[in-house]
Amino acid sequence: MxxxxxxxxxxxxxxxxxxxxxxxxxxxxxxxxxxxxxxxxxxxxxxxxxxxxxxxxxxxxxxxxxxxxxxxxxxxxxxxxxxxxxxxxxxxxxxxxxxxxxxxxxxxxxxxxxxxxxxxxxxxxxxxxxxxxxxxxxxxxxxxxxxxxxxxxxxxxxxxxxxxxxxxxxxxxxxxxxxxxxxxxxxxxxxxxxxxxxxxxxxxxxxxxxxxxxxxxxxxxxxxxxxxxxxYFGKANYIEGTVQKEQFDSDYISCEAKGYADGKYELLVRPFDVKVIAEGSAVEIREMTYLGETVDLYLQDEKQTFYAQDISARIHAAGLMEGAKAGIEFAPESICLFPEEKE
Ligand SMILES: Nc1ncnc2c1ncn2[C@@H]1O[C@H](COP(=O)(O)OP(=O)(O)OP(=O)(O)O)[C@@H](O)[C@H]1O
Structure with a gap:
């Protein structure tokens, strides 16, 4: 019924x-x-x-x-x-x-x-x-x-x-x-x-x-x-950027933004979509919490803090540890943009 x-x-x-x-x-x-x-x-x-x-x-x-x-x-x-x-x-x-x-x-x-x-x-x-x-x-x-x-x-x-x-x-x-x-x-x-x-x-x-x-x-x-x-559904990172002609550009990532009007936005990136890599030195691993299969990471660059979650075995194999410098990549599964919040 x-x-x-x-x-x-x-x-x-x-x-x-x-x-x-x-x-x-x-x-x-x-x-x-x-x-x-x-x-x-x-x-x-x-x-x-x-x-x-x-x-x-x-x-x-x-x-x-x-x-x-x-x-x-x-x-x-x-x-x-x-x-x-x-x-x-x-x-x-x-x-x-x-x-x-x-x-x-x-x-x-x-x-x-x-x-x-x-x-x-x-x-x-x-x-x-x-x-x-x-x-x-x-x-x-x-x-x-x-x-x-x-x-x-x-x-x-x-x-x-x-x-x-x-x-x-x-x-x-x-x-x-x-x-x-x-x-x-x-x-x-x-x-x-x-x-x-x-x-x-x-x-x-x-x-x-x-x-x-x-x-x-x-x-x-x-x-x-x-x-x-x-x-409500978990931790989120936000990356500030601009949409022009359905293209989102920021200091960290550029991607297609179909259906979004021109303007300033923030891209939602979930922790599992933030990849920490051994190559590069863009961020410092500030904190690392081991949770068994996964690990939580707080990453800091000169502008903002990012929260990442990754597979423990991959982080271990890459030799990444607290205090080390690392590279960072963003690969959101889907594009979700919110209009920039006015202060
Ligand atoms: N019989 C009642 N008289 C007065 N207020 C009530 C009554 N029953 C519930 N409330 C109030 O209504 C609001 C919603 O209650 P409700 O039980 O629907 O919430 P809920 O989302 O199911 O919460 P929970 O997850 O804690 O069960 C609460 O502020 C509660 O104090």
Whole structure:
């Protein structure tokens, strides 16, 4: 089902939490709401699910307006971080709960539960009590229970944040697989940019109750609409220069700048697109931090500091170390220019 949100406004205790937010999620898409704590991600989910009152705006599922419908009539399901399972009941009873409400016949319930437990890789766990399970297993049960509802929209409110990194990756991959197979329109709330980049068809980056940019992971990472979006996705170097006749020129790099009008700009260069080489002495390696596979480098020339990230083995093989002089090259994967900031 397609979800369309138009000019959504939510005020809680006299504070405007969502300010004219519009967003469309295509049928079968998984999108992430990403952003710092308190920016309004959970409020968006709760508004869609009907768990809090909205002040203005429309929420449509396919062509049907749902903003005035009771939560249970919307067909939306939220999985919260705390999962809200019944600890003293068995896995089977937990998963059966939404089906009981829908009066699905018992025999059919059993078949569905068996298949769901296979899908979430917990075959044969029907009789196990929730309080006897690990955190990762409980996550799988919560997912199975959500899927048992056959939701029109699946809403995931940071469901993996209590897990260690390995389990988080596993759960993320499992959710993505099942969501794709079943073509469930899904919204994932997260403040983990890696998780959002890995899992989503599109990412809506939020700040202070509005959406800064809504785009695919590659688009939002490589072509952030402004410096705030660029900064959210990691460290950035900026190189001042000028565009003339769709050509960007600077002291460090010249490249084609298709679609940009003449003027002064700053070129965004991500740390992995800065190459430090043994030949040359343009920069001094001020600081070098070893991070296992990669190494972080602060490089200084007479004008500015550059931040680089590189493969440790390559830096080691090139004999580069802290305090040494080195050459520098810039090879941005794509061209992203921002108009020069006026002081
Ligand atoms: N019931 C409420 N009454 C008043 N203010 C609320 C209520 N619920 C949330 N808020 C406020 O609304 C703002 C947005 O909260 P929300 O939970 O949507 O943020 P979030 O982006 O999901 O944050 P987090 O990542 O920390 O969960 C916060 O400033 C919060 O304090």
């Amino acid at each position: 397609e979800l369309k949100i138009e000019n959504l406004e939510v005020t809680l205790q006299k504070n405007k939490i969502l300010n004219r937010v519009s967003l469309t999620v295509k049928s079968g898409e998984l999108i992430s709401l990403l952003g710092a704590s308190g920016c309004g991600k959970s409020t968006m989910l709760k508004s869609i699910a009907g768990l809090l009152d909205i002040e203005k705006g429309r929420i449509c599922l396919d062509a049907k307006e749902i903003q005035n419908m009771a939560p249970e009539k919307r067909g939306t399901v939220i999985v919260f971080q705390d999962l809200r399972l019944f600890p003293h009941m068995t896995v089977e009873k937990n998963i059966a709960f939404p089906m009981e409400l829908k009066k699905v016949p018992k025999a059919r319930q059993k078949e569905i539960i068996k298949k769901l437990l296979e899908d979430v890789q917990l075959p044969g766990f029907e009789k196990r009590k929730i309080k006897e399970m690990s955190g990762g297993q409980m996550q799988r049960v919560a997912l199975a229970r959500a899927l048992a509802c056959e939701p029109s929209i699946l809403l995931l409110d940071e469901p993996f944040s209590g897990l260690d990194e390995k389990l988080r990756l596993e759960m993320g991959a499992l959710v993505r697989k099942l969501q794709k197979e079943r073509k469930i329109t899904t919204i994932l709330v997260t403040h983990d940019k890696k998780e959002a980049l890995q899992m989503s068809d599109r990412i809506a980056l939020m700040s202070n109750g509005h959406i800064l940019q809504y785009a695919s992971p590659t688009e939002i990472f490589q072509h952030p609409e402004n410096r705030q979006v660029a900064a």
